[in-house]
Amino acid sequence: MPTPAELAVEHASVRRRMAVAVADEARRAWRQVDPARIAESWIAAMARLLLLVTGAQRAAAGRSEQYLTDVLTAQGLDPAPVAELVPEALSGVASDGRPLDSLLYQPVITALTGLQRGATLDRALAGGQAALDMIVRTQIADAGRVADQVAMTARPDATGYVRMLVGRSCSRCAILAGRWYAVNAGFRRHPRCDCVHIPGREDTTRDARTDPDLFFRSLSRAEQDRVFTKAGAEAIRLGADIGQVVNSRRGAIGLTPAGARITAQEARALRNGLERGRLQPVDVFGRQLVVTTEGTTVRGEAGRLLGARENGVRADGRRYRSARIPRLMPESILQIAGRDRDEAVRLLKRFGYLR
Template sequence: MSVEQVARAHYRQRRRLVDALAAVARLLWVRVDPDDIARSWTGLLAELVPLTNAAQLAAARSADGYLDEVLDAQRVDPAREGRLVPAGVAGVASDGRPLASLLYEPAVGALVAIRDGATVERALAGGYAALDTMVRTQVADAGRVADQTALVTRRRATGYVRMVVGRTCGRCVVLAGRHYGWNTGFDRHPHCDCIHVPAADDTADDVRTNPRAWFDSLSAVEQDKQFTKAGAEAIRLGADISQVVNARRGAFGLAPAGARITADEARMLRGGRERGRLEAVDVYGRQLYVTSEGVTPRGQAGIRLGARESGEKRDGGRYRSARPPRLMPESILAIAGSNRNEAVRLLRRFGYIT
């Protein structure tokens, strides 16, 4: 298969996971008791959390195979220095906290809306919109992080090309076809469908990674819808797409993968507050994203971080966690900078590759 065919097949596989989980989340949300939102949603989370974890795990498991196939299609040696540990990027929310904590937020949002005067019906509709965004984002981001982690271990791949698929938005189109370094974060927005195409050099001549070629592939009606009539006409007359998008709509809504959540999502999860719990923490003098997931003596990362040494049970039978914080993959790349050896070492130390 060609590079494009491999990438599109990878996208379709991930998209099926995302859509299937979103459908389950919808079925669960309609079972929320309007008279007891908090308690009923807590019970339903017992079904949703493990399914979300499983979808993340499935998305991550395809990363190594995808990297091998897409690099082979480019005649790039896919030899790797480590194998991805799919469980390392699953079972945790985008900001590092447990999935259950994140997925409970739609109920909180609905209750806050009711308190502020919204009808129960409208509040529940808002809660569902938030939930749909959350579950889709968690699976898509777990897959993207898995792809980039697997990319780090393959030295022949110097980076990746951002490839747009489907009916994308102007914010993503202006980034299409760009070649990013192996340690550069992936900017995205809620429901973003763009994917990594690991490569040794830029492949922007593909219609789906070339902004102008993608624009020209649309009908005039579609162009007007995506860029507004005036903006589309300006592009047709020769204006630069990036300038039109940035001037009229900006790149608003895009956030680097180092945060794995957009500013809009963060405010939504905080109940509209500008500041709150979703902030990086100070780790040895740097603001980084960490997670408490997988750091017990039974977890891959926990063993490597020393949890085995203090693995006796606490009162109530729960294992102690490792003392050092577990860095998220994006934070590891931020620390490593351009040092690929250090990135591989840290990914292995924190249990993301073996």
């Protein structure tokens, strides 16, 4: 039987292949943008890409149930869930709670902002393409990670998870490798992060942990210099603590939980370095939480669960009804529930992520 670490690597590899395939399609779509009509031509091409990304998010999230079953079974733990994951609830919505289509429009803003700031047309379009690639890969990965977290919450024997490095990891991720986190702890990531959960119990996943020092020593000298900078790598080789070296440098910033708002680094990249417009949590009954409107109309699953009643008007003039209660993102639900698993499961059901 594969080890938990082997299962985690395979789980991540399948999701990464999904993200790469959709990112390739996104790049081809962006290359069809008319330089004279960037916004209009991208809107026309974006509809198909929205379907592809939404489908990939659903597929990435849909792998979580089997992964949790396999990885817990490999540790001799009971994989039986108390509720079933709803993959559709994690698709069509961005990590920060906004509708996915609005995030997919951001490359246009990146390109137009670049032009306004004096960039050449080729450079501005390249900036838009880079932003699109980051968006697509990150949103698919985030949907999968949040699905793992939700599915984990529904399994009593999964009391937490160990963070595992996959692929060409950066220094920020390297120092977090092998750490144990409670089931309600958000998975901190940066754009295009490849790290994964190994769910289980603290005392049964100890052999599956990854050691940051072993990771450092597994790299060639050139790779050590690339990942940790020449000065940082030399300090580590001379005996400095790897965590202290990384945390003292700018490369240590920029990690935020999947299922929450986008990182400051990600937001700046989408706005060509501008600081304005960063998304913030909203006040919900006196607490600062990340919410989404996705799925809260009367036609949506969350809208049905939340009792959609309020009338609204679409851009085309058609009326709809939406829920009075904001729909919380999974990250905020786990924040509210704390270590109360029963409350977390109840809220995840209430907001349509479990059934």
